[in-house]
Amino acid sequence: MRTPRTATGTPSAPPREPERAAPARRPGGRTARTRALVLDAVRAQLVEHGYDGLTVDAVADRAGVHRTTVYRRWQDVGGLLADLLTLGAEDDWRPADTGTLLGDLAALNHEVHASLTEQPSVAAALIAVSFRSAPAADALRGFWEERYAQCETVVERAVARGELPAETDARALLVAATAPLYHHLVLLRSAPDPGLPDRAARTAVLAAEAGAFSR
Amino acid sequence: MRTPRTATGTPSAPPREPERAAPARRPGGRTARTRALVLDAVRAQLVEHGYDGLTVDAVADRAGVHRTTVYRRWQDVGGLLADLLTLGAEDDWRPADTGTLLGDLAALNHEVHASLTEQPSVAAALIAVSFRSAPAADALRGFWEERYAQCETVVERAVARGELPAETDARALLVAATAPLYHHLVLLRSAPDPGLPDRAARTAVLAAEAGAFSR
DNA sequence: CCATTAGTGCGACAACAGTTGCGTTAGAAT
DNA sequence: ATTCTAACGCAACTGTTGTCGCACTAATGG
Numbered sequence: 001m002r003t004p005r006t007a008t009g010t011p012s013a014p015p016r017e018p019e020r021a022a023p024a025r026r027p028g029g030r031t032a033r034t035r036a037l038v039l040d041a042v043r044a045q046l047v048e049h050g051y052d053g054l055t056v057d058a059v060a061d062r063a064g065v066h067r068t069t070v071y072r073r074w075q076d077v078g079g080l081l082a083d084l085l086t087l088g089a090e091d092d093w094r095p096a097d098t099g100t101l102l103g104d105l106a107a108l109n110h111e112v113h114a115s116l117t118e119q120p121s122v123a124a125a126l127i128a129v130s131f132r133s134a135p136a137a138d139a140l141r142g143f144w145e146e147r148y149a150q151c152e153t154v155v156e157r158a159v160a161r162g163e164l165p166a167e168t169d170a171r172a173l174l175v176a177a178t179a180p181l182y183h184h185l186v187l188l189r190s191a192p193d194p195g196l197p198d199r200a201a202r203t204a205v206l207a208a209e210a211g212a213f214s215r
Numbered sequence: 216m217r218t219p220r221t222a223t224g225t226p227s228a229p230p231r232e233p234e235r236a237a238p239a240r241r242p243g244g245r246t247a248r249t250r251a252l253v254l255d256a257v258r259a260q261l262v263e264h265g266y267d268g269l270t271v272d273a274v275a276d277r278a279g280v281h282r283t284t285v286y287r288r289w290q291d292v293g294g295l296l297a298d299l300l301t302l303g304a305e306d307d308w309r310p311a312d313t314g315t316l317l318g319d320l321a322a323l324n325h326e327v328h329a330s331l332t333e334q335p336s337v338a339a340a341l342i343a344v345s346f347r348s349a350p351a352a353d354a355l356r357g358f359w360e361e362r363y364a365q366c367e368t369v370v371e372r373a374v375a376r377g378e379l380p381a382e383t384d385a386r387a388l389l390v391a392a393t394a395p396l397y398h399h400l401v402l403l404r405s406a407p408d409p410g411l412p413d414r415a416a417r418t419a420v421l422a423a424e425a426g427a428f429s430r
Numbered sequence: 431c432c433a434t435t436a437g438t439g440c441g442a443c444a445a446c447a448g449t450t451g452c453g454t455t456a457g458a459a460t
Numbered sequence: 461a462t463t464c465t466a467a468c469g470c471a472a473c474t475g476t477t478g479t480c481g482c483a484c485t486a487a488t489g490g
Contacts, residue, residue, distance in 0.1 A: 028487050031437065056477080066439050071478065073437090127402065131343035141404055172395075176418055179398035180390050187342065187397055189356055203391055207422035245456065246467065271447075281469050286448065288467090 037063040038070060039087060042080045043122075051125040056080075078133015081126050085139045095151050101158035102205045105177045108151060109197030112178055116185045117192045127186055148174055169213040176213075177204035252278040253285060254302060257295045258337070266340040271295075293348015296341050300354045310366050316373035317420045320392045323366060324412030327393055331400040332407045342401055363389055384428040391428070392419035 041063035046054050054077055060067045074080045096107040115123040130137040148171060155170035180200040184190045207213070256278035261269050269292055275282045289295045311322040330338040345352040363386060370385035395415040399405045422428070 025436080030486065034438080067477095068440080068479085069438055076478085128346035131346055137404065144403055172414070172418075175395050175398055176391070176415075179394035180387075182402055183390055183394035183397055187401065188359055189352065199387070200391075203387075203422045203427040206425040206427040207418045210421035210425050212418040212421045249468080282447095283449085283470080284468055291448085 034063075034065060034069065035073075035083075038065060038074070038080070039084055042084055046120060046122060046125060050120045051128060054080075054125070075135065076133055078129050078136030081129050082133070082135040082139035084122075085126060085136075085143050089143050089146060093147070093150060095154050097157065101154070101161075101163050101208070102201055104154040104157070105174075105201035105204060106198050108154070108174075109178060109181055109201050112181050113185070113192070113197045116181070124186065164208055165211075165214045167214050168208065173204055173208050173213045176207060177201050249278075249280055249284065250288075250298075253280060253289070253295070254299050257299055261337060261340055262335060265335045266343055269295075269340070290350065291348055293344050293351035296344050297348070297350040297354035299337075300341060300351075300358050304358050304361060308362070308365060310369050312372065316369065316376075316378050316423070317416055319369040319372070320389075320416035320419060321413050323369070323389075324393060324396055324416050327396050328400070328407070328412045331396070339401065379423055380426075380429050382429050383423065388419055388423050388428045391422060392416050 038059060041059045042054070045058055045062055049058070056070050056074075056077060057067055059077075059080060060070045063070075070080070074083060095104060098104050098107055115121060126136065126140055130140045151174050152170040155164065155168055155173055158164045159166055159168060177200055180203075181196060184196060185192065253274060256274045257269070260273055260277055264273070271285050271289075271292060272282055274292075274295060275285045278285075285295070289298060310319060313319050313322055330336065341351065341355055345355045366389050367385040370379065370383055370388055373379045374381055374383060392415055395418075396411060399411060400407065
């Protein structure tokens with residue numbers, strides 16, 4: 001998970017339903033400018049004052065936009081972060097290709113570890129807000145679904161190299177490799193352990209080699 | 216994680232610091248009665264109206280106690296759930312002893328699965344609130360620390376039976392076994408999979424047998 | 431260019447969260 | 461029984477969150 005780039009272009013998808021009687025959306029100049037201003041403000045506010053300082057009022061003030069505008073278009077803080085997430089998901093992320101399954105999973109885990117331990121962590125804020133806001137929860141679930149789908153290439157490459165049997169359950173393997181990281185850093189909130197990403201990756205590989213994800 | 220029993224006895228520990236100048240606490244009749252009433256109200260309100268319906272005002276009304284009383288003793292909703300958690304941690308929980316490492320871990324995972332999928336889930340509510348309230352986060356971390364410590368006996372028994380080498384990292388093994396469950400049900404919020412507890416337990420055992428948690 | 435109206439600004443409002451001061455009630459100690 | 465005071469009830473208060481009606485601005489289609 002990475003911090004989305006600056007919001008410049010037109011909005012990818014309005015938070016509302018796509019269209020029913022097509023009330024003639026107008027995504028042009030001002031609307032796009034407002035969205036860019038607001039999402040930039042969200043990012044800046046999050047970096048400067050952390051998740052607790054991320055209120056609708058503060059974002060509206062910083063963006064130079066009225067409170068009601070934010071409430072109408074994004075409903076709440078969850079909606080803001082959800083939109084920020086969809087913007088960030090647009091970039092074409094690819095998992096690293098190190099040549100070995102262990103190397104790929106370790107690289108993946110180091111990315112996860114970095115995104116969760118940076119201060120302040122956009123990823124952690126998104127996870128936290130997903131428990132308050134349904135739109136944020138949906139956006140996060142969609143984001144993760146896409147990320148895990150992209151990561152399946154790591155397993156496919158390992159199968160192609162003969163490291164794993166063809167019937168390997170890619171998703172289960174990926175979850176086994178990454179879940180301990182999230183468990184420690186998000187749920188247990190234990191102190192960051194620099195060796196954990198590698199150990200978790202190694203554990204998953206050993207389990208895979210023992211046939212834990214086959215058949 | 217299980218739902219704590221009814222609050223009847225005297226409070227185990229006041230939410231404040233234990234004592235500094237010992238201002239003569241009085242944990243007797245009314246104080247204990249109030250705590251029992253309030254914590255019962257928290258549990259009932261959580262079950263009936265879910266986490267979103269769990270406001271200080273609603274709890275105070277249901278308990279037949281004034282708002283300020285709740286604010287003064289528990290600060291906020293997080294404090295209420297934190298106290299409920301410490302109450303639940305008082306019972307002498309023990310992991311099941313099925314005779315095999317795989318059986319023990321699977322039984323453990325089924326307990327976790329049940330507590331997270333019941334509707335509404337007190338466990339899920341506690342995790343959610345731990346992102347808003349520092350006291351709740353502390354209480355939850357303490358609870359988990361204790362639970363994982365208790366579960367280490369599962370690993371010790373397996374070592375005693377010769378299933379695992381003596382230098383096995385019990386905590387890492389337990390996390391590997393349970394983390395995928397929390398990952399799916401709490402973070403990814405995917406649909407409950409009845410087979411997941413067994414599969415996750417099996418994966419951890421295979422990894423352990425391959426030496427993933429040794430040395 | 432003009433007409434339409436989505437999107438925005440503004441102010442007033444309701445609902446809720448949380449605090450404070452003060453008087454009252456009821457454990458606990460003498 | 462009397463005293464002391466922790467814990468509670470009560471009311472009034474502040475600040476924040478979120479909504480609503482109305483006027484206005486500017487993007488879009490003709």
